[in-house]
Amino acid sequence: MGVSRLDKFYRRLLLTKLFIGGWGKPEDLKRIFEFRKIIGNREKCRFLVPENYPVYINKTEDHSDCQIHEGFFISPLEHLVPGILPPEAVNARFQFIVPKRWKKNRPVCIHLAGTGDHFFWRRRTLMARPMIKEAGMASLLLENPYYILLRSSLKNVSDLFVMGGALILESTVLLRWLEREGYWPLGMTGISMGGYMSSLAVTNWPKPIPLIPCLSWSTASSVFTTGVLSKAVNWTELEKQYAINSVYEEEIIKLLEYCGHFCFLRSFHADNTPRDNTPRGKNTDSTKYSRPSLHRESISFMKGVMDECTHMANFSVPVDTSLIIGVQAKEDAYIPRTGVLSLQEIWPECEVRYLNGGHISAYLFKQNVFRQAIYDAFDRFCLKYPNLH
Template sequence: MGVSRLDLLYRRLLLTKLFIRGWGKPEDLKRIFEFRKIIGDREKCKHLVPKNYPVYIDKVEEESDCKIHNGHFISPLEEIVPGILPAESVTARFQFIVPKKWRKHHPVCIHLAGTGDHFFWRRRTLMARPMIKETGMASLLLENPYYGYRKPKDQLRSSLKNVSDLFVMGAALILESAVLLHWLEREGYWPLGMTGISMGGHMASLAVTNWPKPIPLIPCLSWTTASSVFTTGVLSKAVNWRELEKQYAKHTVFEEEIIRMLEYCGTDSFRMGQDFVKFSPGSFDRLSNLEFSHKLLGLDHQSRQGHMGMQASAVRSRTGGGGGGGSERGYGGGPVLSGGLERERAEREQLDHMLSAVSSSGPHLEMLHAKSISRAASRPGGGGGLGQRQSLQRESLCFMKGVMDECTHIANFSVPVDPSLIIIVQAKEDAYIPRTGVRSLQEIWPGCEVRYLNGGHISAYLFKQGLFRQAIYDAFDRFLQKYSGL
């Protein structure tokens, strides 16, 4: 399946850059990674947010078809990880939009904001008010940290300044969603569910992994991890890679300390490549003599246009010139002593196995290739300038994948209590959310449903809101069929 031309065109029209200040403070990354180990386990964090956490309603507005409650509370993240949030983001703000007349139950769906969705008007207009008209379902719209009233004064529009800001946003939204779910339960609303579009869908998914009860979840235009979004999706073009590379090269703490904190090691994790380098140094040395094709590294122009990602193609060993016709030759073309032939074959098989294991995600191979370039560049006559530059680019890319997987990969969090209540809506030609080389949500959440729409990310957002709402209604109906006695 190709990618949407509209997605590509829309991204080209936007000139803003992401992560203009780099990775963020190493101390902040360390703190948020340590907190991820807690928040990724539902049992460890179920008491982080008290059931009676204070929530305040500031104003109620009367509309023709609904009432709009404007409220606020202090983000629990400020108490648990003090100082990690910017001052403007400490106070969480929300709108609670309820029908003037309820129908059979008092259902409420929490909507988390997607990229660029500041304040509340977009979700209120496109989702909340139509949902009241169609089914009488209430909506609670939570404002993201770094957005709207919670946006730092020196931040330009939606452009997060640091990579770490995205992780702080996610941690805050997980806890803040728990605050609102507890509050809605106290107020007698039922059933409760969560949804979001694009980044909002992913944040809703993370929040539901922490909720200790069955709950409908409807993530739209999101998938398993944000790593592919910023490394192979069209948003990767908006990342300020020069600054990230400069900081990665300058501060050894990223490579020497932070990488060691990364835990996720699924079949699409960059840690598999790390472990290969660590535990198979003999085989790794031979990578410098391997020829990586353009398709393998995702550098082929046609491959990028067709698939928007890095796909494995083939690994060919170089053959050396000369030598006797009957002699065996190794990776570098040199003769292999008969006593080492079996060992060479075994190591080749091990290498093939490891490359196969990590080939589901291009950046793993990028990392291996980067290391081989670095080694080649350090040799006399190795062309150090260009080689070191290419190595730095690839290592920064791999580090991005690693930290993104650590804090955003769904497999790094608990499985929701009842995955059968999850309906995922995806666009077949989405260039923003690449699925190639990424574990599927059906594998991580057995029993969930995935619905595919024709078209790409932008067209689905503009024209398929009705299908998003229908998925919400279907998930809530499924909940009522299974848990009507709760």
């Protein structure tokens, strides 16, 4: 199966560069990788977020078919890994869209934001409001930590990992709050990056829950190394930092568990290219280290750090994978599936539905298919766990 021409064309229209700041502070990477070892294990996370974690509603708007509540709470990541979040993102913000008339039960689906999905209007217009009309289902839209007030893309590679840790914990806060408020059943969804993040969040939830990841897959590593978004990555800066600062190769690689240190060394030196073994330091001129293998080493390092923090095999398996319905585009050029474990290999009972076309066409024209998958997953949950509330 080929890849979508529209995906390639659309990517060329966008001038945005990813990771213009580089890898991020080495100390931040070390801290988030160590925290990943905790948050990747559901049992270790049972008591990270208190049951009665405070959530506040500070605004309510009344509409003909629904009420729209806006609220906030302090991200638990600020307590657990102090200072890792930018100050603007310490307060997690959300919008809760509740129908005035419920059709059956009081179902709520949490929607996590896709790449560039700033604020709430896109998810509210394309998903939440139609879901009220079609199914009488409420939606809770959680703002992305790096999109709150910033309106910017990810500046550092480490930002993506901090975002993931924050969203896992923030989703737990909201699921517990919704339970306390008497809503049922509860589920999670997201499109593109939102699909990845909702999948990560569900791995941490200790109960069966519907999950509907749309246009996402088992890891983000291929997105930034072989997908069309890899062309938007600022490889020049990443290679420069990797060459100058030995901490990435000598210390951070050793923290990666998914691929392992030996795998990286083998990948780096597979071409038998002689290396310049001159000691490196932070203030060394990077031009001295323009070795032929540097680009390949940087890509391998990117794959390793991405797999460490985004690969579903590095996290607990959701409690009931039969409640997962993924929706994929057959010709998706943004989310390559070749060469990586499939969702079915990691979560054997999950269902994957395939759409014709690519990432962009699916996002623009198949929102109704995403919504139907949500309804089907919720129905499946209600049939299997009618008394689990």
